[in-house]
Amino acid sequence: MEWLFEDLLLNFLFLLFFLLLIPIVLEQSTASKKSKKTIMLFTFLLTIISCLTFPILSEDGYIFDLRYVGTIIGGLYGGVPATIVIWVVTNLYRFLFGGTGAWLNLAFTTSHAILLLYILRYFRRSPKLTKLMIGTVIAFTSSLLVAIVISLSYLSFSLFNIAVYIFAQTIAVAIIIYITEIIYETALLRLRTEKMDLVSQLASSISHEVRNPLTVVRGFLQLLSQTDLPHKKKQEYLNIAIEEIDRANSIIGDYLTFAKPQAAETKLLDTKKELIRALDVITPLANMNSVSIEAKIHSFMIYGESQLFQQCILNITKNCIEAMPNGGTLTLQTKLDNNNVILCISDTGVGMTEEQKSRLGEPYFTTKGKKGTGLGMMTVFRIIESLDGTLSITSELNKGSIFCIRVPLVKQKAITKNEEEVAAVYES
């Protein structure tokens, strides 16, 4: 019996196509980790099923193909659940064809699955070359075993055929592991450089942003030192200088905590205490804009860094107040949902369009012209991320916006009825 080389190539093609092309595509996509894992599992199954459906050689109920490449790669990269699913599906499908081969397949895939489950943890922790070696050894020994058993018990196989079978599977596993590792490595590297880029880009542009107004101030102060300046001119220069200092101040204010992203000290925070402190800071600004504050806040315990949490609340409340130039109501509310604390901050201001909403958090995105920095919301997103939380935003033009932060609850402080009532309304 001779190999049909077209069929061998076809098998090879399935393997390369499914096992390489799809991880490449998935790596680029933004799908969630869980759905990526599911797609990967289906890819493994599809590979094995394609190999079984279009075998290289099929004689007397024995199907010969490169399916073990799929089971090995699927097990090594798919983990425990994938190994088990692959084992079940491969055997179910193989039994549809019947024949002695199905029982041999059961024996091989079972020993394979046990070996893979045993070695998985070690494989995951290994560097690229060790992974390559592990995969190659598994592929080589299992192909050798299959070839020996089959040729002894069943088919009259030439040495050449055995060699090709072993070689094809081993090489396929080696190539796929090698390229998969490179794909993951580049993805990891890209992620790292992207992060580094963001930080260094921000650091440099922010120092630039702050330096600009400072240079302007310096220039006007120099002008002011001329003694023969008319009073009106002096006043004008002073106003410009003050404006520029305010600008530098607001850039630093929106960004301050972002400049030191390592949390200084994560500890238990009491939401009520923290929010009251933030409100104390924001109240003067609210009064200036005739914004009244309504707060219905409770003591819930969360993990975080006080300074970061404060900055996050300040940036959101500041935006809310700025969205109500003709007055309105700023509302703060806390509640529990399962094991999460939900903190909602809402305004009755100008609201946002869908486009504006989708751009929130983008560095330097602002609709406030020279007065805005476009750094406030970016900082907010970063801080909420560091709190292990999420932020959801709803907004309607000319009606207002609601910002809801969801963070994990650590433990609920015992609230007495009295305390609850006291906390009920915090009025400015």
Ligand code: ADP
């Ligand atoms: P800045 O406040 O300096 O403009 P931010 O990052 O804090 O920068 O906000 C970015 C933009 O998001 C604002 O310019 C504004 O258009 C929009 N925005 C943020 N919060 C609100 C809000 N509560 N209501 C309406 N628009 C908002």
Ligand code: MG
């Ligand atoms: Mg802002």
